[in-house]
Amino acid sequence: MELSGQMELSAEHAALRATVEDFARKEVAPVIADLYEQGTFPYALVAKMGEMGLFGLPFPERYGGMGGDYFALCLALEELARVDSSVAITLEDSVSLGTMPIFRFGTEEQKQHWLPDLCTGKRIGAFGLTEPGGGSDARATRTTARCDGDEWVINGSKSFITNSGTDITSVVTVTAITGVNGGRKEISTIMVPAGHPGFTVSKNYSKVGWKCSDTRELYFDDCRVPVGNLLGERGRGYAQFLSILDEGRIAIAALGVGLAQGCIDECVAYARHRHAFGHAIGSYQAIQFKIADMEARAHTARLTYYHAAARMLRGQPFKKESAIAKLVSSNAAMDNARDATQVFGGYGFMNEYPVARFYRDAKVLEIGEGTSEIQRLLIARHLGLN
Ligand SMILES: Cc1cc2nc3c(=O)[nH]c(=O)nc-3n(C[C@H](O)[C@H](O)[C@H](O)COP(=O)(O)OP(=O)(O)OC[C@H]3O[C@@H](n4cnc5c(N)ncnc54)[C@H](O)[C@@H]3O)c2cc1C
Numbered sequence: 001m002e003l004s005g006q007m008e009l010s011a012e013h014a015a016l017r018a019t020v021e022d023f024a025r026k027e028v029a030p031v032i033a034d035l036y037e038q039g040t041f042p043y044a045l046v047a048k049m050g051e052m053g054l055f056g057l058p059f060p061e062r063y064g065g066m067g068g069d070y071f072a073l074c075l076a077l078e079e080l081a082r083v084d085s086s087v088a089i090t091l092e093d094s095v096s097l098g099t100m101p102i103f104r105f106g107t108e109e110q111k112q113h114w115l116p117d118l119c120t121g122k123r124i125g126a127f128g129l130t131e132p133g134g135g136s137d138a139r140a141t142r143t144t145a146r147c148d149g150d151e152w153v154i155n156g157s158k159s160f161i162t163n164s165g166t167d168i169t170s171v172v173t174v175t176a177i178t179g180v181n182g183g184r185k186e187i188s189t190i191m192v193p194a195g196h197p198g199f200t201v202s203k204n205y206s207k208v209g210w211k212c213s214d215t216r217e218l219y220f221d222d223c224r225v226p227v228g229n230l231l232g233e234r235g236r237g238y239a240q241f242l243s244i245l246d247e248g249r250i251a252i253a254a255l256g257v258g259l260a261q262g263c264i265d266e267c268v269a270y271a272r273h274r275h276a277f278g279h280a281i282g283s284y285q286a287i288q289f290k291i292a293d294m295e296a297r298a299h300t301a302r303l304t305y306y307h308a309a310a311r312m313l314r315g316q317p318f319k320k321e322s323a324i325a326k327l328v329s330s331n332a333a334m335d336n337a338r339d340a341t342q343v344f345g346g347y348g349f350m351n352e353y354p355v356a357r358f359y360r361d362a363k364v365l366e367i368g369e370g371t372s373e374i375q376r377l378l379i380a381r382h383l384g385l386n
Pocket of ligand 1: 093097126127128129130133134135136137159160161162163207210215364367368369370371372373374377
């Protein structure tokens with residue numbers, strides 16, 4: 001599948017987008033408000049998404065994947081987030097942070113072992129980089145992994161790790177200091193199976209938004225895993241997760257665009273039938289302009305992630321473009337969520353309305369997988385400002 005120069009979708013991409021749109025409207029929309037209110041992980045929806053092949057979208061068929069590309073994943077995320085972001089982030093995290101590192105850096109044996117279940121969504125994956133002491137400064141990692149014979153002995157903790165404690169979590173890949181090289185910390189990535197002795201998780205955090213997604217603290221207390229659980233080359237962990245995050249930012253941008261678009265969908269419908277002073281509020285220019293600005297933001301943000309994805313698929317550098325896409329899209333999501341809540345008036349503050357959920361879910365897009373400040377730093381570095 002290829003993205004055309006005109007930024008129009010190929011027939012396969014368009015068909016996938018339509019299938020996920022239909023799923024989100026018919027299967028996610030009717031149940032998500034209740035799940036969100038209860039803060040329940042959406043197991044049944046995840047199982048359905050697994051049957052649809054969404055967890056295997058960008059992976060080869062030989063590992064149980066769909067043989068698609070990363071842009072296909074982004075389109076699916078946009079359509080899911082148009083209806084709900086908790087479901088979308090569960091997919092995003094498992095595919096781009098949980099499974100992708102194994103696919104990119106794993107040995108053939110590791111791929112054969114982990115990917116088939118992850119690609120079918122029977123199990124989900126997680127990636128643990130952030131620690132209580134900090135996330136933006138990833139080199140500040142304190143978790144250690146000491147080599148003892150044919151085992152790594154892991155000690156430390158990780159914070160805010162998505163998908164890490166569900167009943168279907170299979171593996172969490174974590175960064176850990178495995179030594180010191182030339183005075184610098186040697187950081188490596190190691191796979192830890194869920195439920196492994198010495199590895200425990202906290203209860204699910206109580207969050208402002210993404211209420212149905214699973215986010216926990218991880219603890220490692222002399223957790224021993226085989227040396228064969230090292231992912232990729234020893235000491236390359238920092239470079240590995242930087243490249244994984246470059247891609248992940250495009251996926252998060254798609255999620256932000258979906259949320260921004262969902263706000264527009266809701267507002268257009270509401271503004272047509274809500275009356276004030278004898279007229280539909282959508283007939284007032286103040287409301288029209290607000291919704292027009294929302295459309296302009298979503299459209300612009302969509303182009304930034306399409307462009308970043310196109311560069312990535314063509315094998316061109318895309319670090320700056322993915323940072324721009326994430327920055328612009330998370331801004332669009334925040335601004336649209338705020339404006340959509342305003343268009344809905346008092347109903348916009350009631351949890352039963354999707355725009356209230358969008359409002360709660362938008363903020364984290366400016367934080368997760370690199371804050372907006374970090375995106376600006378990355379962009380500035382590309383302009384030669386160090
Ligand atoms: C719901 C949720 C899910 C998450 N899921 C995962 C996950 O699955 N895996 C994972 O590893 N992490 C995950 N995270 C962690 C997330 O990636 C971090 O929260 C994020 O990277 C920021 O790190 P921090 O919270 O430690 O903030 P800090 O790094 O402490 O930053 C605090 C503030 O300082 C700013 N700042 C920091 N450094 C600079 C600088 N040099 N210049 C200017 N400003 C700066 C930041 O932008 C921010 O505003 C998740 C977080 C949340 C909230």
